[in-house]
Amino acid sequence: MTALALKQVVREALAEVGVAFDFTRLPRGKARTTTWLGGQGFGIRHYPSGRNVYIVQARMAGRLRTVTIGPATVLSRHQATTVARRVIAYAQLGLDAAAERKRIRAAPGFADFLEEYWTRWSPRWKPSTLDTHNKYRRLYLDRAFPDRTIDGLDEADVANWFSDLNNRLGPGGANRVMTILSSMMNKAEAWGYRLENSNPCKAIRLNRKRKCDRFLSHAELQRVGAVLARVRACDEAVRPIAATAITLMLLTGCRAGEIMDLQWRDVRGNRLKLRDSKTGPRTVWLGDEARALIDGLPRYMRSPWLFWNRNYGRRLKAVDYYWTEFQAEAGLRRVRLHDLRHTFASHAAMSQETLPMIGRLLGHSEIQSTARYAHLDDAHLLDAAEQIGAAIERMLG
Structure with missing residues (x-):
């Protein structure tokens, strides 16, 4: 040249x-x-x-x-x-x-490349990821750039699209769809449709992620524990099953989807073999309390699921609805189911478990993922400050 x-x-x-x-x-x-x-x-x-x-x-x-x-x-x-x-x-x-x-x-249109990308790359996704991405594709990608070739897509096109996406979807969802588009652009480069290092998504700043550091204190755990124990003991068809599932989330630190997808074949002694967690298949270790909860579940021969809604003859799904009821009865506000996972990690840290150990229990592949869950409450911070101050005072004589 x-x-x-x-x-x-x-x-x-x-x-x-x-x-x-x-x-x-x-x-x-x-x-x-x-x-x-x-x-x-x-x-x-x-x-x-x-x-x-x-x-x-x-x-x-x-x-x-x-x-x-x-x-x-x-x-x-x-x-x-x-x-x-x-x-x-x-x-x-x-x-x-x-x-x-x-x-x-010779470059394909955006819609044609989207179909090629989905055909070649989606088989690598987990079933839950594929379901989510299919929804995002149908609503926000299929008709995103009707008059553009995959090679002609530039930063201005993506910036205008992302701005409109934020208005339609919200910051978190918009970030996820942008991540899909960025992956598409990377594959367009790798497959020879775009110039190297020309991904227009790299210049777009994603929305700031909302920090979620809510976890239950000792007093809050006692209140919600009393509610869950009372519901588990009552003579109803569904609420005791939901209360057991939520209690198991607290005792294991598992995500809601991981618990609700459990089948009896996944229970192996004092272990759970998760077939499809966020990071792939993994093992969850059960303490005596968690194992006792599982042993106390009614088992229906027609159902492979641990958490079964016998009123409708299918797997229990509306656990978020029941959690809203339970936390209200315990006097809690704005606590998500995922905050129970935060609670597990934070109390493990306050019990002086190491971050690598907590990470293994949660199924994290990187220590940075664990660090953002492991919070300490004010009482533990005060104790630590007092201990450090006393130690320095002794050294000062």
């Missing part, structure tokens, strides 16, 4: 960002300096006359070539960065402008 071809790439890329002007030959002198921006061969060159010009350097056929993008008085930094990325990508692949136009014409 020649320097002349690179200049043609610059002209076409500038046209795409809405800039068109004639380049004048810039004066060359020993006193000029360059400030590099981003460390990718993109920078701004300063001349003694006070003129500042964006440039990009790319290595071609073993030679380092410098190409002028345009004056800083005409181009914004964002526009210049967009052009620089295109030039570097072209130089790395050794493409010329004509070949690139031919490649773009």
Whole structure:
């Protein structure tokens, strides 16, 4: 690829960002300096006359070539960065402008690539992940970019789509759909439909995640424990089963879905063999209390499930509904079922269990995942401060 071809790439890329002007030959002198921006061969060159010009350097056929993008008085930094990325990508692949136009014409439309991506990649997903992604695809991806090819999708397209998605779906869901789209763009690069390092989703800032550090204190655990014990002992068809399931979540730290999906074949002595957890199949170890809860469940020959709604003849699903009732009876407010998992981890930490041990019990693959669950309440922090202060005072004599 020649320097002349690179200049043609610059002209076409500038046209795409809405800039068109004639380049004048810039004066060359020993006193000029360059400030590099981003460390990718993109920078701004300063001349003694006070003129500042964006440039990009790319290595071609073993030679380092410098190409002028345009004056800083005409181009914004964002526009210049967009052009620089295109030039570097072209130089790395050794493409010329004509070949690139031919490649773009051959690129599939977004809808066609979405179907290809789903066909080739979705078999790797867990069943629960596939169900969720299918819903997101149907509602937010199938008609997202009807007039765009997968190669022509740029940052502006994605930014406008993500803004609209936030209004329709909310911050957490929008982040998840954006993650799917970003994975699609990565595969488009890997499968030869897009230039390398051209994923437009990388420039979009995701919504800030809401910190959820709610866990039950000792007093709250006592209140909710009394409610759950009373309900488990009552003579009803469904509520005792729901109370047992929720108590088992508290005793094991399992997610709600992991407990509600349990079948009798998953119970192996003092262990549960989870077939489909968030991190894949894993083992959950049962204490005596948890094992006693399972042994006390009524078993129906027609059902493989531990938690069975005999009123409707199917697996119990509406456990969130019952948890809302139970926490209200215990005088609790705004406690999610997932906060019971936080409670398990936090009280394990307060019992001086190590983070690696807690992580194994929760099924985490990374210690960072465990650290955000393991909270300490004020009483334990006060005790720790007093112990440390007393130790230092002894050392001070």
